[in-house]
Amino acid sequence: MTQRCGFCAIIGAPNAGKSTLVNALVGSKVAIVSPKVQTTRMPVRGIAMAGQTQIIFVDTPGIFRPRRRLDRAMVTSAWSGAEEADAVLLIVDAADLDEKSPAARDTAAILEGLKDRKGKKTALVLNKIDGMKRTDLLPLVEKFHAEGVFEDVFLISALKGEAVADVAAWVASRMPEGPWLYPEDQAADIPSRLLAAEVTREKIYLRLHDELPYASAVETEKWEERKDGSVRIDQVIYVQRDGQKAIVLGKGGATIKKIGELARTELEELFGRRVHLFLFVKVREDWAENSEHYKEIGLDFPRE
Numbered sequence: 001m002t003q004r005c006g007f008c009a010i011i012g013a014p015n016a017g018k019s020t021l022v023n024a025l026v027g028s029k030v031a032i033v034s035p036k037v038q039t040t041r042m043p044v045r046g047i048a049m050a051g052q053t054q055i056i057f058v059d060t061p062g063i064f065r066p067r068r069r070l071d072r073a074m075v076t077s078a079w080s081g082a083e084e085a086d087a088v089l090l091i092v093d094a095a096d097l098d099e100k101s102p103a104a105r106d107t108a109a110i111l112e113g114l115k116d117r118k119g120k121k122t123a124l125v126l127n128k129i130d131g132m133k134r135t136d137l138l139p140l141v142e143k144f145h146a147e148g149v150f151e152d153v154f155l156i157s158a159l160k161g162e163a164v165a166d167v168a169a170w171v172a173s174r175m176p177e178g179p180w181l182y183p184e185d186q187a188a189d190i191p192s193r194l195l196a197a198e199v200t201r202e203k204i205y206l207r208l209h210d211e212l213p214y215a216s217a218v219e220t221e222k223w224e225e226r227k228d229g230s231v232r233i234d235q236v237i238y239v240q241r242d243g244q245k246a247i248v249l250g251k252g253g254a255t256i257k258k259i260g261e262l263a264r265t266e267l268e269e270l271f272g273r274r275v276h277l278f279l280f281v282k283v284r285e286d287w288a289e290n291s292e293h294y295k296e297i298g299l300d301f302p303r304e
């Protein structure tokens with residue numbers, strides 16, 4: 001049988017559930033998830049097989065009105081993910097479409113953007129329907145259908161895995177003929193050093209999302225293979241001010257210790273081996289203005 005292979009970009013407002021959906025479609029964790037908006041900073045590829053079809057899902061940063069330099073880089077990379085894809089899924093938090101919500105405003109702007117990019121195979125995914133009434137959903141489906149942008153609309157819960165298979169089938173049927181780009185059993189295409197840094201950033205977000213919004217970045221500085229099969233990973237957590245460093249460390253170092261434990265446990269699971277994780281906190285006021293960091297996480301550095 002002929003092989004099929006293509007790219008499917010997952011775009012949407014921050015916090016819609018894009019990364020959760022990518023993980024559900026791929027069947028393993030390739031992208032980090034948190035209750036905070038703007039968790040994903042760079043496009044991450046998750047790979048899924050459907051019969052003879054290989055689908056490369058591209059999880060993108062949320063699209064929103066960018067202000068800071070990092071925001072601009074994230075939004076640009078999200079749109080370019082959509083442009084390069086064979087199919088596009090716009091994912092919307094169905095429970096957060098109140099007219100005044102930032103998510104609704106961002107989604108409306110993305111819809112306009114999609115109209116300008118007509119000709120793409122695009123479907124709408126209304127997410128987080130767990131806990132919602134069907135009767136509240138039908139008007140939404142009609143409203144979005146009327147936009148004339150979507151071939152199909154899916155009602156799903158990425159968190160519970162509901163109707164995720166339907167989305168996968170739709171995407172699979174839109175993939176062009178072509179040889180697979182990855183081995184059949186590969187789930188992610190992200191360097192181990194970067195994935196390890198992302199896992200630590202997720203634990204920081206989950207633990208400190210009220211105290212430390214967006215002020216932190218994580219880089220893997222050292223990756224040392226040991227003779228006994230284990231690996232030593234040294235990471236630096238960058239923050240912008242001394243006060244933030246104190247928050248990350250916590251009383252007597254309790255917070256960073258907990259973050260390190262959570263990250264190490266997950267890394268051991270992901271890599272299937274023992275991990276020795278060493279975390280250091282550094283204050284670097286300008287990490288978000290430093291082009292090296294953008295290169296490290298695979299983003300283009302916006303000039304202004």
Ligand SMILES: Nc1nc2c(ncn2[C@@H]2O[C@H](COP(=O)(O)OP(=O)(O)OP(=O)(O)O)[C@@H](O)[C@H]2O)c(=O)[nH]1
Nearest residue numbers: 014015016017018019020038039040062157158159
């Ligand atoms: N109830 C419910 N919560 C969900 C569902 N899908 C995702 N979430 C939650 O929504 C939050 C955001 O999920 P993410 O997957 O990080 O969202 P995202 O769109 O990748 O967010 P950014 O990367 O910040 O743009 C997390 O707390 C998820 O657990 C769902 O189907 N139902």
Ligand SMILES: [Mg+2]
Nearest residue numbers: 018019039040
């Ligand atoms: Mg995300």
